[in-house]
Amino acid sequence: MAKLFTPAVVLIAALFAIAPVLIVGAPYESTMGLVQKIFYFHFPSWMAMFAAVFVSGVASVVFLATGRKGADALAVASAELVVVFGLIGLLTGPLWGIKAWGVWWSWDPRGTSALVLWLVFQSYLLLRRFGGPGSERLAAAVALFGMCNVPFVYWSVNLWRTLHPKTTVVSSLPVSMGLPLWLSTFAFLGLLLLLLSLRTRLETSRTRLDALYLALED
Amino acid sequence: MGFVEASWLVTRKDLLIEFRSREIVYTTLFFAVSCLLVFAFGFVREGRAVEDAAAGILWVAIAFSGTLALGRAFERERQNETLRGLLMAPIARPALYVGKLTGIVLLLVAVELVMVPMAGVMFQARMLAHPVLLSALVLTGTIGFTAVGTLFAAMLVRTRSRDVLLPVLLYPVTVPVIIAGVRGTAALLAEEPNVAMARLWLSMLVTFDVFFITLALWTFEAVMTE
DSSP states (O other): GGGHHHHHHHHHHHHHHHHHHHHHHHHOOOTTBEEEGGGGHHHHHHHHHHHHHHHHHHHHHHHHHHHOOOHHHHHHHHHHHHHHHHHHHHHHHHHHHHHHHHHOOOHHHHHHHHHHHHHHHHHHHHHHHHSSSTHHHHHHHHHHHHHHHHHHHHHHHHHHHOSSOTTTTHHHHHHHHHHHHHHHHHHHHHHHHHHHHHHHHHHHHHHHHHHHHHHHHH | OOOOHHHHHHHHHHHHHHHHHHHHHHHHHHHHHHHHHHHHHEEEEETTOOTTHHHHHHHHHHHHHHHHHHHHHHHHHHHHHHHHHHSSSSHHHHHHHHHHHHHHHHHHHHHHHHHHHHHHHTTTTTTSSSSHHHHHHHHHHHHHHHHHHHHHHHHHTTSHHHHHHHHHHHHHHHHHHHHHHHHHHHHSSSSOOHHHHHHHHHHHHHHHHHHHHHHHHHHHHHHHOO
16 A cells, blocks of 8 residues: 555646646636635535545544554544644635625534534544543544534534525536536545545554553563 | 343432532532523623523523533542442443433433523513423433533543533534524524424434434443443
């Protein structure tokens, strides 16, 4: 798997290089004009965040069930990336919203659900950082609860409010807009995978180093 | 020893201790009342409450007092190392969870029996219009909040910074409970009560409760291995 790393970096870098060209070439959306192009960053960031949520949740379940350290390393790496990609989405959303709808934050279902999910994984990181020894298992339970909570948060906020562009927007896009969008999405997902592998390797090395220190002291 | 019998014994122990000292119920109740009062200053304009304020403030007060009660209940276990004793007992771990959950729910219900009429009085809300549905909403919401809270509080008993980490972890996960509780209660307390809407929120709360109690029963064993 390590051999695939360099070709993957080259491929993802190429995608990130081509994407701006396609984005500039894409047609303007009828009502929002140039502002709509932030969508090519906003949507892929959210896709990457949800993928990371899923990876973190599943890795946490594996860690709770089997106790494998590798699963825990993957879970924490993924949780950090949830926070990073979520932050990109949360910053681009209001920037788009203030121009398109005139408000920074409109409490619509998808945005609010994403914010709550982001908070859950932020709390995961706080627990790991400030919880002291033994907090890995507890944090894994939090990640699991966070992942399982997604439909409930969405259901409750949806019943409460509705404003976001409907899901049908993405599937009905013309090819000239669809191509840069999906290219950007693949680029972001590729970036997620690269960062995940790097961070997981870092985490595994760190825990092994800690264990060696402890063994040395005995 | 059967599951139900074991959980009942755990609940009975908690209730007995509480009856003798009444520490948690008094302090939580007083805190809840102060909370209602503090929020009232923000949301009462010219003697009348802002629209839907009663529902919102009530549920915020439930969330805050619930967090306090959870913290206190497990702090008691930590102080006398009784949690280790409970974990060593030959009962199914999930029975321990259910016993603790029932005890804390009963405690919070006792507090809410005072809080809900008080909120009705302070904010001129018609609490008695649909008493059964209102009680069902408050009860299922409390159960949902406490179900997740008991698991997290039990998890955090031996953790550093546990006092601040409990709300930090608990509030994002219980957002659906708060939304459903507030909107359901607001639908009932409105000028023209929307009973159908309240029933819909109630069904969401019941689904949440069932789902998360099941999830907590599965996870309790794994996180309490220490």
